[in-house]
Amino acid sequence: MxxxxxxxxxxxxxxxxxxxxxxxxxxxxxxxxxxxxxxxxxxxxxxxxxxxxxxxxxxxxxxxxxxxxxxxxxxxxxxxxxxxxxxxxxxxxxxxxxxxxxxxxxxxxxxxxxxxxxxxxxxxxxxxxxxxxxxxxxxxxxxxxxxxxxxxxxxDNDLNLSLANIKNKDVMLLSGSVGDHGISVMLAREQFGLSGKVVSDSASVLAYTQALSGLEGVHFMRDPTRGGLATVCHEISRFTKMGIRLQQDKIPVKDPVQSVCEMLGYDPLFLACEGRVVAVVNEVCAEEALSRWKALPDGQDAIIFGELDENITRVVLMTEFGGERILEELEDDPLPRIC
Amino acid sequence: MxxxxxxxxxxxxxxxxxxxxxxxxxxxxxxxxxxxxxxxxxxxxxxxxxxxxxxxxxxxxxxxxxxxxxxxxxxxxxxxxxxxxxxxxxxxxxxxxxxxxxxxxxxxxxxxxxxxxxxxxxxxxxxxxxxxxxxxxxxxxxxxxxxxxxxxxxxDNDLNLSLANIKNKDVMLLSGSVGDHGISVMLAREQFGLSGKVVSDSASVLAYTQALSGLEGVHFMRDPTRGGLATVCHEISRFTKMGIRLQQDKIPVKDPVQSVCEMLGYDPLFLACEGRVVAVVNEVCAEEALSRWKALPDGQDAIIFGELDENITRVVLMTEFGGERILEELEDDPLPRIC
Incomplete structure (x- = not known):
């Protein structure tokens, strides 16, 4: 040397x-x-x-x-x-x-x-x-x-999860806010010159998946990483050949994340989370699943945010003001090198 | 795009x-x-x-x-x-x-x-x-x-392999020639401007390891990749706190590999193989192990090339002319990015 x-x-x-x-x-x-x-x-x-x-x-x-x-x-x-x-x-x-x-x-x-x-x-x-x-x-x-x-x-034999289990009218749950990881990494890049109050959600989701173990009607789970929540919805829709209706106002986005997204033109639905999980469950067990998640130490933001609908074929975002818009599939990467 | x-x-x-x-x-x-x-x-x-x-x-x-x-x-x-x-x-x-x-x-x-x-x-x-x-x-x-x-x-329950099994007077086998992979990759680099007749030994060694399955006295195997045959010997010597005597003239090096090594100052013992295996076996089963290897389709070059010796502490190379030299541990990389 x-x-x-x-x-x-x-x-x-x-x-x-x-x-x-x-x-x-x-x-x-x-x-x-x-x-x-x-x-x-x-x-x-x-x-x-x-x-x-x-x-x-x-x-x-x-x-x-x-x-x-x-x-x-x-x-x-x-x-x-x-x-x-x-x-x-x-x-x-x-x-x-x-x-x-x-x-x-x-x-x-x-x-x-x-x-x-x-x-x-x-x-x-x-x-x-x-x-x-x-x-x-x-x-x-x-x-x-x-x-x-x-x-x-x-x-875990008490969790039988597969895209093939998903049925019409199944309900979609999300364990917490979206966009935190993507924005925290982006703000940490020096070239942006923004000091960040945003902390990545990077964490284990094992407590969330295990909380639903043994609950009948839990069909599928996925963590919305690369491509974000929108991409998980597109994957489910493509596989099941059913559409999905999302309640945009229900999906939690933290204020500083929302501000940065508005300022820079990002859609938080496409940003990677690294500690969130989506569950697709039968409508009859949805409230029970939600209450189990809300009872977890960091589970207070868990919500029901969408449902499967065999009468449509696209992922449709129901906006705050009663409108509808089609959520297109990701093509250009909003934030590369995020994971 | x-x-x-x-x-x-x-x-x-x-x-x-x-x-x-x-x-x-x-x-x-x-x-x-x-x-x-x-x-x-x-x-x-x-x-x-x-x-x-x-x-x-x-x-x-x-x-x-x-x-x-x-x-x-x-x-x-x-x-x-x-x-x-x-x-x-x-x-x-x-x-x-x-x-x-x-x-x-x-x-x-x-x-x-x-x-x-x-x-x-x-x-x-x-x-x-x-x-x-x-x-x-x-x-x-x-x-x-x-x-x-x-x-x-x-x-495979009929192959119980561990560094801890190695004993004094154990014999070392090698399944084929050394240096082929390292030199073939080196020659493929444009900057050398040498057209290569050397073909990498990259291959599965599963037939060799399985050929010794069930044979009593087979103590340890390792494939000499990064750092080459010399590094495998140093690893064994360090762990067992015993020395190793290697018969330099027994170790097969193909002619074009030897030529390139001499021209460029490489020692083939330090070059990565990607389809060779070293076995350390009890001296009583060494000939049987060797004959099993030689019977394999590409096994004709298999040899016994060294033995463990508790009376010494270093890896010693017995040269062609009856001399001895200590084989030092690898410090500088002779050929980086070889695997």
């Missing part, structure tokens, strides 16, 4: 070559915070004894810019994103693997903050990081840090 | 935004080649019914440059890398997830070739791709394509 001082404070290509520097990086950053009895950094694969043979498996990549924002960072996001996909599929998340693509020149202290936060989030959700890999990208060929997490969950 | 023609031939940021273009990319490239009865691109997680509750789980990231090289590409490599980690851990690979970080501007035809090759490799190894995610990186913030694959395997 040309510069031993830099090696201690910033990532170099030598941290990615399979030799001593890589081992030290893994020991001093990754193993230090992520260690658990199922993580063996000496082994090529983790040996796991799982509870049941019915498992759920999912993966997600993370490229958010900036890497840190109010309410979270790429590390906590990488835990919530993947474990939320397991939760909304009707599983209890158990194990995660972690891939880190680290750009040469990244500050080691920042990497450490992110890994520490990732470890805390994993702990809160109750998942163990049991496998990992690091690669170092040459300076200029990465965005600081890209992560991918892949999760294994155990299927 | 500013340019509809470009969207058809090259990846744009709109392919990553969760909307229609992303769905089309997934349908027309990823689902087209990777489809199987357990992959549901509409679901947040794959629902799997596995055979046993004893599983192995591993992940690997891939940043090879160039993306295509003689004998493989980043897609086939992403299958072999992760399934080989499962195989050398004593598992039968069953399921993979795939993360693709695609740089804006990547040619769609090249992406399609890579996904097609990935699908063929998965099929050959007998694994299904059951979960995936794509992200698009802004132009200049990616190396064309980065992949991560995460695998689930079912434990």
């Amino acid at each position: 040309n510069n031993d001082v830099k090696l201690d404070t910033h990532i170099s290509l030598a941290h990615g070559n399979g030799g001593r520097f890589m081992r030290e990086l893994i020991d001093e950053i990754f193993s230090k915070y992520l260690s658990n009895d199922d993580l063996d950094v000496q082994a090529d694969a983790a040996s796991l004894k799982i509870e049941k043979t019915d498992i759920m498996f999912t993966t997600d990549g993370f490229t958010v810019q900036p890497l840190e924002f109010p309410g979270g960072n790429i590390g906590s996001l990488a835990v919530h994103g993947t474990t939320n996909d397991l939760a909304v599929s009707g599983a209890i998340p158990k194990y995660l693997s972690l891939n880190a693509f680290i750009e040469e020149g990244m500050e080691v202290k920042q990497l450490e903050r992110i890994v520490k936060s990732l470890a805390r989030s994993a702990n809160e959700v109750g998942v163990k990081i049991v496998a990992g890999d690091t690669k170092v990208l040459p300076r200029g060929q990465g965005g600081g840090l890209y992560l991918a997490t892949t999760g294994i969950g155990i299927r | 500013n340019n509809d023609v470009k969207l058809d031939t090259h990846i744009s940021l709109a392919h990553g935004n969760g909307g229609r273009f992303m769905r089309e990319l997934i349908d027309e490239i990823f689902s087209k080649y990777l489809s199987n009865d357990d992959l549901d691109v509409q679901a947040d997680a794959a629902s799997l019914k596995i055979e046993k509750t004893d599983i192995m789980f591993t992940t690997d990231g891939f940043t090879v440059q160039p993306l295509e090289f003689p004998g493989g590409n980043i897609g086939s490599l992403a299958v072999h890398g992760t399934t080989n980690d499962l195989a050398v851990s004593g598992a039968i690979p069953k399921y993979l997830s795939l993360n693709a970080f695609i740089e804006e501007g990547m040619e769609v035809k090249q992406l399609e070739r890579i996904v097609k090759s990935l699908a063929r490799s998965a099929n050959e190894v007998g694994v299904k791709i059951v979960a995936g995610d794509t992200k698009v990186l802004p132009r200049g913030q990616g190396g064309g394509l980065y992949l991560a694959t995460t695998g689930i395997g079912i434990r």
